[in-house]
Amino acid sequence: MEIDITQLWAVLRRRWLFIWGLAAVAVLCAGLVSYYVLEPKYEATSTLIVKKPPAVAGIEYNDLMASGQLLNTFEQIIKSRRVVKGVIDDLGLTTTPEELLKQIDVKVENNSLVASITVTDRQADQAMKIANRFADRAQRESNTIMGTNYLFVLDYAELQNSPQPVSPRPFFLMGMAFVAALLAGVGLAVLFEKFDKTMKTEAQLVEDLEVPVLGTIPMVKKARKKQNDPDSTLGGVAHEN
Known part of the structure; x- marks a missing residue:
């Protein structure tokens, strides 16, 4: 299945939480490595x-x-x-x-x-x-x-009052991790979409199966029963001493 710009945008909207979550984890890991490991x-x-x-x-x-x-x-x-x-x-x-x-x-x-x-x-x-x-x-x-x-x-070399290390550069590493994770997230989102065989739209159904759509069945959410519904309450018998 080929994905055009419109479909790509739809994929990004559906999987934005995964993409940004991956980027956030990558930035966090890069920061921890920069400050506490290197x-x-x-x-x-x-x-x-x-x-x-x-x-x-x-x-x-x-x-x-x-x-x-x-x-x-x-x-x-x-x-x-x-x-x-x-x-x-x-x-x-x-x-x-x-x-x-x-x-x-x-x-x-x-x-x-x-x-x-x-x-x-x-x-x-x-x-x-x-x-x-x-x-x-x-x-x-x-x-x-x-x-x-x-x-x-x-x-002669002189010692600065507050010497700054030349490496590692935490903000540079975190920026690189953010960009790399963002690209990886987009790539994985597209890959997941490619191998996802479920039909999500009528257009996708027509394109893949090459059959016309005669009708659609809307999804109906199950309504919660009210607390005062007599059918939803259990009867009981009280015993007096």
């Missing part, structure tokens, strides 16, 4: 800036910048085990270098002298400490390796 994660970002040196190993600075070699060097030094292990030792972290690397994101844009280090952690203050320690370690190790002071900390 752990919040916070971000902190520190930035470094490159000061132009006179030359690097006989190669002009502009040539290095144009080829992208210096930019790649910045990122590799920041994410090197030498820097990562130094951060772990400085802060007394119990994590491994591999696990800590999964928490950081280093971005060095082309044609830019600024590199950003973003750290994600379950605690806002810990994310700030790790980001700042990465900046200090990256500056120290890069200057030692390159033999010249050209990498400096531009901004």
Whole structure:
């Protein structure tokens, strides 16, 4: 049975309670998962800036910048085990270098002298400490390796008064759950209607059976009997002592 727009609207009207109920349950579950199951994660970002040196190993600075070699060097030094292990030792972290690397994101844009280090952690203050320690370690190790002071900390990460987690985003998740459940509810309602073999209208009867309708029998509700109806009361005999 194919459903046109008019029939679809009729289906939605008949099954609106199911559709909206499913959406409400989905939003409630998404909210509970966001607030009570998923752990919040916070971000902190520190930035470094490159000061132009006179030359690097006989190669002009502009040539290095144009080829992208210096930019790649910045990122590799920041994410090197030498820097990562130094951060772990400085802060007394119990994590491994591999696990800590999964928490950081280093971005060095082309044609830019600024590199950003973003750290994600379950605690806002810990994310700030790790980001700042990465900046200090990256500056120290890069200057030692390159033999010249050209990498400096531009901004340290700061702890906000009321830090907001970057994930999960409860309202976003609840909105997505609402839309998904609404679409699923409509789809299920149409599916139920498709497999429902009962005849609900004269038009549906004519279309499916291809026979004319000679007449209809209206549904009559059974009337309640009045309390004073003698037929509805039971007689009794009183005995005197």
